[in-house]
Amino acid sequence: xxxxxxxxxxxxxxxxxxxxxxxxxxxxxxxxxxxxxxxxxxxxxxxxxxxxxxxxxxxxxxxxxxxxxxxxxxxxxxxxxxxxxxxxxxxxxxxxxxxxxxxxxxxxxxxxxxxxxxxxxxxxxxxxxxxxxxxxxxxxxxxxxxxxxxxxxxxxxxxxxxxxxxxxxxxxxxxxxxxxxxxxxxxxxxxxxxxxxxxxxxxxxxxxxxxxxxxxxxxxxxxxxxxxxxxxxxxxxxxxxxxxxxxxxxxxxxxxxxxxxxxxxxxxxxxxxxxxxxxxxxxxxxxxxxxxxxxxxxxxxxxxxxxxxxxxxxxxxxxxxxxxxxxxxxxxxxxxxxxxxxxxxxxxxxxxxxxxxxxxxxxxxxxxxxxxxxxxxxxxxxxxxxxxxxxxxxxxxxxxxxxxxxxxxxxxxxxxxxxxx
Amino acid sequence: xxxxxxxxxxxxxxxxxxxxxxxxxxxxxxxxxxxxxxxxxxxxxxxxxxxxxxxxxxxxxxxxxxxxxxxxxxxxxxxxxxxxxxxxxxxxxxxxxxxxxxxxxxxxxxxxxxxxxxxxxxxxxxxxxxxxxxxxxxxxxxxxxxxxxxxxxxxxxxxxxxxxxxxxxxxxxxxxxxxxxxxxxxxxxxxxxxxxxxxxxxxxxxxxxxxxxxxxxxxxxxxxxxxxxxxxxxxxxxxxxxxxxxxxxxxxxxxxxxxxxxxxxxxxxxxxxxxxxxxxxxxxxxxxxxxxxxxxxxxxxxxxxxxxxxxxxxxxxxxxxxxxxxxxxxxxxxxxxxxxxxxxxxxxxxxxxxxxxxxxxxxxxxxxxxxxxxxxxxxxxxxxxxxxxxxxxxxxxxxxxxxxxxxxxxxxxxxxxxxxxxxxxx
Numbered sequence: 001x002x003x004x005x006x007x008x009x010x011x012x013x014x015x016x017x018x019x020x021x022x023x024x025x026x027x028x029x030x031x032x033x034x035x036x037x038x039x040x041x042x043x044x045x046x047x048x049x050x051x052x053x054x055x056x057x058x059x060x061x062x063x064x065x066x067x068x069x070x071x072x073x074x075x076x077x078x079x080x081x082x083x084x085x086x087x088x089x090x091x092x093x094x095x096x097x098x099x100x101x102x103x104x105x106x107x108x109x110x111x112x113x114x115x116x117x118x119x120x121x122x123x124x125x126x127x128x129x130x131x132x133x134x135x136x137x138x139x140x141x142x143x144x145x146x147x148x149x150x151x152x153x154x155x156x157x158x159x160x161x162x163x164x165x166x167x168x169x170x171x172x173x174x175x176x177x178x179x180x181x182x183x184x185x186x187x188x189x190x191x192x193x194x195x196x197x198x199x200x201x202x203x204x205x206x207x208x209x210x211x212x213x214x215x216x217x218x219x220x221x222x223x224x225x226x227x228x229x230x231x232x233x234x235x236x237x238x239x240x241x242x243x244x245x246x247x248x249x250x251x252x253x254x255x256x257x258x259x260x261x262x263x264x265x266x267x268x269x270x271x272x273x274x275x276x277x278x279x280x281x282x283x284x285x286x287x288x289x290x291x292x293x294x295x296x297x298x299x300x301x302x303x304x305x306x307x308x309x310x311x312x313x314x315x316x317x318x319x320x321x322x323x324x325x326x327x328x329x330x331x332x333x334x335x336x337x338x339x340x341x342x343x344x345x346x347x348x349x350x351x352x353x354x355x356x357x358x359x360x361x362x363x364x365x366x367x368x369x370x371x372x373x374x375x376x377x378x379x380x381x382x383x384x385x386x387x388x389x390x391x392x393x394x395x396x397x398x399x400x401x402x403x404x405x406x407x408x409x410x411x412x413x414x415x416x417x418x419x420x421x
Numbered sequence: 422x423x424x425x426x427x428x429x430x431x432x433x434x435x436x437x438x439x440x441x442x443x444x445x446x447x448x449x450x451x452x453x454x455x456x457x458x459x460x461x462x463x464x465x466x467x468x469x470x471x472x473x474x475x476x477x478x479x480x481x482x483x484x485x486x487x488x489x490x491x492x493x494x495x496x497x498x499x500x501x502x503x504x505x506x507x508x509x510x511x512x513x514x515x516x517x518x519x520x521x522x523x524x525x526x527x528x529x530x531x532x533x534x535x536x537x538x539x540x541x542x543x544x545x546x547x548x549x550x551x552x553x554x555x556x557x558x559x560x561x562x563x564x565x566x567x568x569x570x571x572x573x574x575x576x577x578x579x580x581x582x583x584x585x586x587x588x589x590x591x592x593x594x595x596x597x598x599x600x601x602x603x604x605x606x607x608x609x610x611x612x613x614x615x616x617x618x619x620x621x622x623x624x625x626x627x628x629x630x631x632x633x634x635x636x637x638x639x640x641x642x643x644x645x646x647x648x649x650x651x652x653x654x655x656x657x658x659x660x661x662x663x664x665x666x667x668x669x670x671x672x673x674x675x676x677x678x679x680x681x682x683x684x685x686x687x688x689x690x691x692x693x694x695x696x697x698x699x700x701x702x703x704x705x706x707x708x709x710x711x712x713x714x715x716x717x718x719x720x721x722x723x724x725x726x727x728x729x730x731x732x733x734x735x736x737x738x739x740x741x742x743x744x745x746x747x748x749x750x751x752x753x754x755x756x757x758x759x760x761x762x763x764x765x766x767x768x769x770x771x772x773x774x775x776x777x778x779x780x781x782x783x784x785x786x787x788x789x790x791x792x793x794x795x796x797x798x799x800x801x802x803x804x805x806x807x808x809x810x811x812x813x814x815x816x817x818x819x820x821x822x823x824x825x826x827x828x829x830x831x832x833x834x835x836x837x838x839x840x841x842x843x844x845x846x847x
């Protein structure tokens with residue numbers, strides 16, 4: 001069972017005890033509202049911190065230190081959940097019982113050093129480090145275009161929520177990096193440490209009490225303000241005429257993405273029904289999109305739907321030949337109408353249900369997915385385990401699924417086409 | 422059924438070779454909800470040319486991958502629909518050297534495993550369904566064509582190897598798949614999907630004896646065909662092209678540098694070479710090296726940079742890849758670093774530390790059912806026991822690493838592939 005407690009002011013630990021794994025898993029998350037002014041700066045900070053601490057001043061010495069800890073890994077973590085940005089670190093390491101010397105406590109002590117005692121020059125982050133990580137982050141922002149599948153999905157959301165917090169990309173935009181200096185970033189970092197709620201996730205063989213004790217010690221110096229910056233996600237906007245956007249790039253395969261808003265989020269009692277309906281519509285090999293748009297009509301290599309549970313956005317992504325973009329759109333919408341009308345076979349419903357329930361049970365064996373799920377539940381301010389969700393999905397009727405998917409309203413259509421030579 | 426124990430890893434498995442030649446391995450993992458079954462054929466995209474019962478066949482590029490798509494067809498319908506009845510999440514992949522099919526589930530392993538065995542051992546190909554798949558695969562090929570990550574490696578292999586079939590893309594080309602018919606698929610299925618060329622691995626909270634019994638009951642007798650693979654003629658000493666560039670719609674130039682290494686053979690020696698190659702790469706330009714630090718500090722490389730030793734039947738390379746504005750400088754610097762290391766000798770303490778790191782990382786990987794199955798099968802096809810790696814790794818010395826660097830990290834064995842962003846036309 002999970003166990004969430006406040007171990008220091010505004011610092012919460014969710015600990016899942018399990019002796020199934022050789023790997024221990026830990027994440028440290030600072031919670032911030034998604035804001036244009038700080039999204040890029042927040043995303044930059046973990047990368048700057050991983051460039052050097054007081055005792056390990058550069059990448060080579062940090063890597064050497066991690067090699068000595070049996071190849072433990074510490075990576076930057078920048079997540080976007082609804083209108084909340086979570087920035088920090090994750091760690092994977094061999095659990096103590098499998099090797100000759102302790103690993104967990106030294107890894108946590110090192111993580112705390114990276115977080116709290118960065119290498120400084122003249123009272124700020126080293127300028128060369130900040131400049132180089134700014135460049136890396138900018139490249140990461142620009143490189144979104146390299147993978148056309150995820151690019152099309154992110155362009156859809158940017159179009160759909162332009163000017164709103166939800167439309168801000170996970171790591172911010174290149175423009176917002178320009179004014180960041182070593183000094184301004186260091187000031188922001190101090191503020192981030194003091195004013196952010198902190199959520200920690202642990203999964204491994206130690207008891208929550210033992211983990212708490214280690215973390216209370218290593219994080220004792222974390223500065224804490226009187227109040228913490230509130231975070232949350234606003235409901236989907238009201239209906240409006242459908243937006244259409246077409247972009248042209250020199251690509252060989254076209255992409256078509258459709259974005260739908262709904263007033264259903266994971267807090268809504270209809271959520272399990274919508275998850276099931278969305279899976280019937282476009283999740284996996286038995287979905288209507290896969291069996292009709294891909295298999296029967298050979299229209300695309302992929303066509304799938306995914307539901308974002310914080311804001312209530314359903315996105316359909318597909319890869320299609322340019323000449324078939326319009327046909328594919330018509331067919332995708334036709335399949336959605338079938339779902340809305342309750343035109344769902346028992347096989348389709350039960351396959352989707354079986355797939356979802358099995359997937360949730362399998363996820364309970366995955367430290368990464370548990371971390372992600374619990375962080376989501378914390379942001380939604382609800383308890384519920386994956387097992388609870390699985391049993392709710394087990395009870396959904398066909399009518400409830402059809403009713404839930406009727407809440408979808410098409411908002412934006414994004415197409416990526418080739419250039420005419 | 423025999424039990425093999427690997428006390429250093431805290432792991433064991435049960436194994437049986439069935440009379441039809443099929444090898445079945447089961448790792449019992451009590452307490453996990455997930456049950457995972459994996460069937461692999463020792464057959465990949467590089468096996469397009471072969472001798473079967475004394476006769477030579479040259480099959481079109483991309484046939485292994487096409488076959489993977491069509492294996493889901495059964496006389497009673499599509500295997501995916503069958504899996505769906507039992508909530509089996511299934512998929513498949515084709516690599517240069519392996520084709521694998523797998524299913525994961527919580528309940529109904531028995532039913533899902535049966536479907537998996539049935540689909541892999543049933544070659545059911547109709548002209549109509551083979552024809553219909555062509556459009557889907559062509560779209561998949563086009564998707565890879567738009568991916569810089571795929572293109573940079575494919576181009577590297579193309580200039581490094583004039584004859585070895587790794588120079589052809591795994592999925593083939595839109596043109597080459599035009600030549601694939603139901604007969605081609607049947608020929609390749611008969612040759613390479615005989616039980617004697619397959620391995621089955623099951624991991625999870627399962628009973629080994631009943632899994633093995635099920636495999637015995639559900640797999641055909643098999644014909645144990647005699648085939649011989651062709652890996653192309655030996656590579657020429659002199660190579661005309663050492664660099665290749667291509668423009669694509671990307672933001673940052675991507676690169677891959679390859680140092681051509683000799684074929685590492687098979688079995689334990691090849692596995693040992695995997696660690697030697699990995700250690701050499703780490704020492705020269707791994708994250709804890711001085712060179713990595715310098716290039717990172719000067720923004721020549723970023724966190725996506727990686728160095729790996731990769732090999733398959735008939736080829737091996739040390740491969741450096743990532744995003745960079747100046748890949749030629751990386752090549753120059755790594756050659757200079759190799760010269761420096763050979764001058765001063767490999768740092769023994771560093772080697773010990775890197776081995777400690779690799780020990781921990783390999784142990785952690787054992788948590789992943791997919792990766793463990795994959796590595797077990799890949800090494801089995803290679804004639805090695807994957808779980809013997811602790812002993813094999815322990816035998817790697819600083820001299821081995823020095824020899825690897827001396828023989829391979831040389832200008833005359835270096836190749837460079839670059840993808841640059843398309844310039845805006847005025």
